Amino acid sequence: MLTQALIGDEGRTIDLGWKDGARTRFHAMWLRDNALDDKTRSAGNGQRLITILDIPAQTRIGAAAIKGDALEVSFEPEGKTVRFPAAWLSANAYDRDAARQPGWTGEGTVRWTRASMQNSVPRAGYVAASRDRAVLRQWLSAVKTYGFAVMDDLPAESGALCKVSDLFGYIRETNYGRWFEVRAEVNPTNLAYTNLGLQAHTDNPYRDPVPTLQILSCIENTVEGGESSVVDGFAVAAALQAENPEGFRLLSSYRARFEYAGSSGVRLQAKRPMIELGPDGELIAIRFNNRSLAPTVDVPFAEMEAYYAAYRRFAELIEDPSFEVTFKLEAGQAFIVDNTRVMHARKQFSGAGKRWLQGCYADKDGLLSTLSAIEHEFKEAAE
Numbered sequence: 349m350l351t352q353a354l355i356g357d358e359g360r361t362i363d364l365g366w367k368d369g370a371r372t373r374f375h376a377m378w379l380r381d382n383a384l385d386d387k388t389r390s391a392g393n394g395q396r397l398i399t400i401l402d403i404p405a406q407t408r409i410g411a412a413a414i415k416g417d418a419l420e421v422s423f424e425p426e427g428k429t430v431r432f433p434a435a436w437l438s439a440n441a442y443d444r445d446a447a448r449q450p451g452w453t454g455e456g457t458v459r460w461t462r463a464s465m466q467n468s469v470p471r472a473g474y475v476a477a478s479r480d481r482a483v484l485r486q487w488l489s490a491v492k493t494y495g496f497a498v499m500d501d502l503p504a505e506s507g508a509l510c511k512v513s514d515l516f517g518y519i520r521e522t523n524y525g526r527w528f529e530v531r532a533e534v535n536p537t538n539l540a541y542t543n544l545g546l547q548a549h550t551d552n553p554y555r556d557p558v559p560t561l562q563i564l565s566c567i568e569n570t571v572e573g574g575e576s577s578v579v580d581g582f583a584v585a586a587a588l589q590a591e592n593p594e595g596f597r598l599l600s601s602y603r604a605r606f607e608y609a610g611s612s613g614v615r616l617q618a619k620r621p622m623i624e625l626g627p628d629g630e631l632i633a634i635r636f637n638n639r640s641l642a643p644t645v646d647v648p649f650a651e652m653e654a655y656y657a658a659y660r661r662f663a664e665l666i667e668d669p670s671f672e673v674t675f676k677l678e679a680g681q682a683f684i685v686d687n688t689r690v691m692h693a694r695k696q697f698s699g700a701g702k703r704w705l706q707g708c709y710a711d712k713d714g715l716l717s718t719l720s721a722i723e724h725e726f727k728e729a730a731e
Contacts (some may be wrong), residue, residue, distance in 0.1 A: 350414045350434045359408030364419065364437065373443040376409045380423050382440070383430040458493050459583040465673045471498035477515060481722050488516060488719040491561075495690035496578050496683060502565060504679035509565035509706050512682055517714020520559050522552070523614045527708035530564065548579045548666050548693035552709070553635040554606040556618040558687060559709035565682035568704040574697030576683065577674040578690050581634030584665045585623050588658070595658030598651060599623045604635065605642040619646070622662065633688040636666065666691065677705065686712060 352365030362379070364372045380403050383389070389396055410424040419437060422429045470490030477484045477499070490497040502508045509527060513519050519526055551562050564576070589596035600623040608616045624633040647655045665671065672693075677683065685692050687709075697703055 349417065350419060350437075353412045353414055353419060355409050355412055359410060359424065362409055362412055362421070366438075372437070372441045374437070374441075376407050376423065377403065378442075379409070379421060379430075379432065380407050380426075380428075383428075384432065384436070385428075385430050388430075456493055457495075457582065459586060460494060460580050460673075461583055462670050462672055465494070465580075469498055469673065469675060470494055470496070471500060473501040474499055474511060475501055478511075481725065484515060485719065485722045485726070488715055488722070491684055491686065491715060492719060495580060495582075495686035496692075498675065498681060498683045500681055502680045502682055504567050506567060506706065508567070508680075509563045509682055509708050512563050512565065512684065513708065513710045516718040517710055520709040520711055522555075522559070522709060523611060523616075527706050530705040530707050531703060546694045547638055547663075548577065548672070548691040549637040549639070550581070550635055550687050550691055551637070552608075552616075552640075552687070553604075553620065553637045554608040554616040554618050554640050556620065558618070558620075558633075558635065560686065560688050560712035561684060561710040561715060562687045562692070562707060563682055563684045563710060564677070564692070564705050564707045566677035566679055566705050568679055568702045569677055570701035571697040571703045572700065573695050574703050575674050575676045575695045577672050577693045577695070578683075578685060579666055579671050579673075579693070581636065581666075581689050581691050582631055584662070584671055585631055585634060587665055587671075588623075588662055592658065592661060594654065595661055596623065598647070598655045598658045599662060600625050602644075602651075602655060603646045604644055605646070606635065606637065606640045607642040608640055617642070622659070634691065636662070636691055638663075688712070 349367040350364055351367055352363075354363040354365075355361075356363055356373075360376050362374050362376070364374070366372070381400065388398055404425055406425065408424045409421055410427075411422040413420050415431070417434045418431045419434065420429060420431050470487070472483050472487040477487050487497055487499070499512055502511060507527065510519060550558070552559055585596065588599075600621050602621060603619040604622050605617070605619050607618075608614065620633070620635050622635055623631070624635065626632045644652075644655070674695075675683075683692075
């Protein structure tokens with residue numbers, strides 16, 4: 349509860365006192381830009397109806413008063429009065445001494461290893477997830493938290509993976525099509541279409557933006573071997589940083605180059621660090637794919653040797669079994685990975701039997717949006 353509102357700095361700031369003795373300051377310009385009235389924000393979708401240039405540069409707080417559970421502020425020179433709920437001010441306070449958590453996307457992320465995850469792979473049945481919002485919420489939350497999850501009970505038929513993406517969003521179509529086949533081929537255009545094992549990797553690092561989700565669905569799998577595995581790239585990057593801070597700096601400071609030109613009329617290229625950090629140091633993406641790595645030319649000569657040593661060590665950690673979770677997809681099963689975080693791999697398999705998987709890409713914003721909407725539904729139902 350608010351107990352005091354003191355205007356300061358000739359109206360440029362306001363100092364709020366709270367019942368628990370805490371104090372919070374806000375700037376007049378910040379409050380005006382974030383005003384909640386229907387002339388500033390749409391009542392329908394909450395989007396801003398004004399630009400920063402619509403707000404006078406000399407905006408000041410002319411008067412302020414606590415009214416019930418809200419703060420009422422009058423802005424000059426507009427002569428505009430706006431109410432701010434105390435709960436909203438508390439939730440959006442930026443005047444605090446506590447260490448800020450890096451970035452929004454880091455919230456709720458749990459890094460994992462084989463020891464913590466091998467026997468607790470997150471999963472749900474498709475029928476249950478499609479009918480029960482609570483089951484879908486739990487499954488989507490697992491993807492957000494751990495970066496991957498398995499889905500059971502899908503039809504063992506071509507195109508069934510679309511049913512997974514339909515639960516939360518849309519397929520992202522690429523040059524590989526709406527979806528692509530993953531089975532052994534003669535003269536393949538991609539090593540994924542062979543029976544060879546594949547090193548743990550993220551997909552399509554040669555795209556910008558990279559597909560943020562990948563779904564792999566099994567239609568038939570009667571071969572010996574061919575197990576799927578996943579590796580938490582964030583956990584591996586954190587291990588590298590703890591062991592070799594300089595190597596982590598090199599891989600996160602310099603751009604790697606990735607390219608793909610395996611199909612006629614397609615030449616894809618992108619430049620991004622293998623370990624990508626946000627401006628506040630938040631770990632936001634891993635790009636690791638030995639098959640698509642082009643010559644690295646953005647690292648200075650003086651640091652190239654150390655860069656390659658760090659790259660080698662990063663690869664060694666990725667291949668360390670202690671970071672790997674394995675499972676074998678059976679017909680009617682699929683798994684989804686956050687392609688900006690979790691690397692996936694495949695063990696080599698025999699030529700006998702059949703292994704037919706299909707893959708597609710989707711975007712994480714759709715998944716996070718659906719999850720947020722479901723959580724909002726549950727919150728409203730509980731109130």
